[in-house]
Amino acid sequence: MGKYGCIGFESVSEGNREISVSYWPDLESIENWKNDPEHVEAQKQGQQRWYSSYQIRIANIEREYENTYD
Numbered sequence: 716m717g718k719y720g721c722i723g724f725e726s727v728s729e730g731n732r733e734i735s736v737s738y739w740p741d742l743e744s745i746e747n748w749k750n751d752p753e754h755v756e757a758q759k760q761g762q763q764r765w766y767s768s769y770q771i772r773i774a775n776i777e778r779e780y781e782n783t784y785d
Contacts, residue, residue, distance in 0.1 A: 720744035
């Protein structure tokens with residue numbers, strides 16, 4: 716992902732559910748990564764081995780903030 720401009724990645728799983736979020740600078744970078752031959756092969760492997768279904772959402776972050784309580 717790094718060579719296509721991914722600027723961050725987070726993943727959480729619970730039981731048989733997983734949520735992964737990747738951060739990109741623009742839609743073109745996402746499209747380039749999506750069409751990379753290695754990524755296409757990885758998708759096929761994932762579908763065959765681990766995932767019976769999946770959902771993709773592309774969204775913009777309008778605002779972000781964080782509170783830390785000690």
